[in-house]
Amino acid sequence: MYSPKVSEELIPELFHIRKEAGKPMTKVVDSMIREGIRRWKRGKERNNNHENNTLNSSASPERSAGL
Numbered sequence: 001m002y003s004p005k006v007s008e009e010l011i012p013e014l015f016h017i018r019k020e021a022g023k024p025m026t027k028v029v030d031s032m033i034r035e036g037i038r039r040w041k042r043g044k045e046r047n048n049n050h051e052n053n054t055l056n057s058s059a060s061p062e063r064s065a066g067l
Contacts, residue, residue, distance in 0.1 A: 006014070006029065018025040 014020060014025055018028045021028055
């Protein structure tokens with residue numbers, strides 16, 4: 001399985017967060033990645049909904065009549 005390497009410049013910050021959280025660094029990184037994925041999916045879903053609403057809200061005869 002693919003296991004990407006964490007950038008060296010992030011290690012000190014992750015170490016401090018790990019100490020503050022009182023959790024192993026692997027758990028901290030895992031939770032951050034999971035949260036990032038959740039936010040990315042929500043943003044993608046919002047963008048898709050916005051695009052759909054923009055397409056559906058174009059002026060049509062029914063809507064332009066104030067209905």
